[in-house]
Amino acid sequence: MSKGVELKNPNLKNMSSDYLYHLTINVANTVDASDIQQQFGDVKVVCMGGTSSRMRDLALYLRNVLGNSDTSEPIDLAAGGHRYALFKEGPVLLASHGVGSSTASVVLHELLKLLKYAKCQDPVIIRIGTCGGVGVAPGTVVVTKNAFNGYLRNEHEIPILGKRVVRPAYFPEQVIQDILKHGNRSEDGFDTIIANTMSTDCFYEGQGRIDGAVCEYDDAAKLEFLKECHKLGIRNIEMEATMLSSLTLQAGVKAADICVTIVNRLNGDQVEITPETKKAFEQRPFLIVGRYIQGLFGK
Numbered sequence: 001m002s003k004g005v006e007l008k009n010p011n012l013k014n015m016s017s018d019y020l021y022h023l024t025i026n027v028a029n030t031v032d033a034s035d036i037q038q039q040f041g042d043v044k045v046v047c048m049g050g051t052s053s054r055m056r057d058l059a060l061y062l063r064n065v066l067g068n069s070d071t072s073e074p075i076d077l078a079a080g081g082h083r084y085a086l087f088k089e090g091p092v093l094l095a096s097h098g099v100g101s102s103t104a105s106v107v108l109h110e111l112l113k114l115l116k117y118a119k120c121q122d123p124v125i126i127r128i129g130t131c132g133g134v135g136v137a138p139g140t141v142v143v144t145k146n147a148f149n150g151y152l153r154n155e156h157e158i159p160i161l162g163k164r165v166v167r168p169a170y171f172p173e174q175v176i177q178d179i180l181k182h183g184n185r186s187e188d189g190f191d192t193i194i195a196n197t198m199s200t201d202c203f204y205e206g207q208g209r210i211d212g213a214v215c216e217y218d219d220a221a222k223l224e225f226l227k228e229c230h231k232l233g234i235r236n237i238e239m240e241a242t243m244l245s246s247l248t249l250q251a252g253v254k255a256a257d258i259c260v261t262i263v264n265r266l267n268g269d270q271v272e273i274t275p276e277t278k279k280a281f282e283q284r285p286f287l288i289v290g291r292y293i294q295g296l297f298g299k
C-alpha cells in the first residue's frame with residue numbers, strides 16, 4: 001500500500017505557510033497546498049547529485065527513458081535561489097546538492113518537505129554521485145549498504161542544540177536489491193557492486209589524502225587507514241552517504257546512494273581521469289538508475 005510522507009516534526013502542522021528558501025518554492029497554504037500537489041504530486045523518484053550539470057544531463061537522459069519526445073532545455077525550477085538546481089522530468093525530480101553533507105542536508109530537508117506538502121506517494125530518493133574507490137577499479141559502480149563516518153563508525157553524528165546526536169546510517173535492503181538487479185549485465189562493461197561507504201566532511205585530510213594544503217601524517221599511515229576501511233567492507237569514499245541515509249531513515253522515506261569510482265585510493269590521491277572519461281563514468285549510474293526507473297514506470 002502506498003503512503004505519503006509523514007515527517008517527524010510536530011512544528012510543521014503549526015505553520016500556515018512554508019517558504020522553501022533555497023528551492024525558492026513558496027508553500028503559501030500548508031493545509032491546502034493544491035498548487036504544490038498539482039505541480040509535484042506525481043513525483044515518485046528524486047535524484048540528487050553534486051553538480052547542476054550532472055542533474056541536467058540526467059534529466060535529459062531520463063526524458064528518453066520515460067519516452068518523452070520533448071527537446072527543450074530542462075527548466076531549473078530553483079534558479080532564483082542561485083544555490084541548487086531543480087529539474088522535473090515527469091515523475092522524477094532532480095536536484096543538485098553541492099559538495100558534502102552540510103550543503104546536501106539543506107536541500108534534502110526542503111525536498112522532504114516538498115514531498116510531504118505535495119502528498120507524493122511512497123517516493124524514493126537516490127543520490128547519483130562520484131567517489132573514490134578503495135581497492136576497486138576506477139569506473140566501478142558502488143551501491144551503498146552501510147554508511148561509515150570519518151571515525152569509521154557506522155552512524156551519522158551531528159551537533160544539535162549543542163549536543164552530539166548519533167543516528168543510524170544505512171540504506172534499506174529492498175531498495176538496494178531493486179537497484180542492483182539492473183546492474184552487471186554482460187553488455188555493461190563495468191561492475192556494479194554493493195558495499196559499505198565511508199562518508200567524510202573533508203575531501204583531503206578527512207579521506208586520508210596526502211595531497212591537501214595541510215597533512216600531518218605520512219603515506220604509510222594513510223595506507224593503514226585505507227586498509228582498515230577495506231576490512232570494514234568499505235569500497236568507496238564520498239561525502240554525503242551518512243547524512244543522506246540517516247535523514248531519510250528519520251523521515252521514513254526510502255533512499256539509495258549509487259556512485260561511480262573515479263580513482264582507486266590504494267593507488268593514489270589525485271583524480272587524474274580525463275574530463276571525457278569522467279563524463280563517461282558518470283553515465284554508468286545513469287544507466288542503472290535509468291533501468292530502475294524504466295522498471296517502475298513500465299515503458
Ligand SMILES: O=P(O)(O)O[C@H]1O[C@H](CO)[C@@H](O)[C@H]1O
Pocket residue numbers: 049050051098099100128129130131203238239240
Ligand atoms: O560527485 P558528487 O555527487 O559531487 O559527490 C562526490 O564528489 C564531491 C567531492 O568531489 C563530494 O560531494 C562527493 O560526495
Ligand SMILES: O=c1cc[nH]c(=O)[nH]1
Pocket residue numbers: 130131132133203207237238239262263271
Ligand atoms: O576520492 C573522491 C572522489 C570523489 N569524491 C570524493 O568524495 N572522493
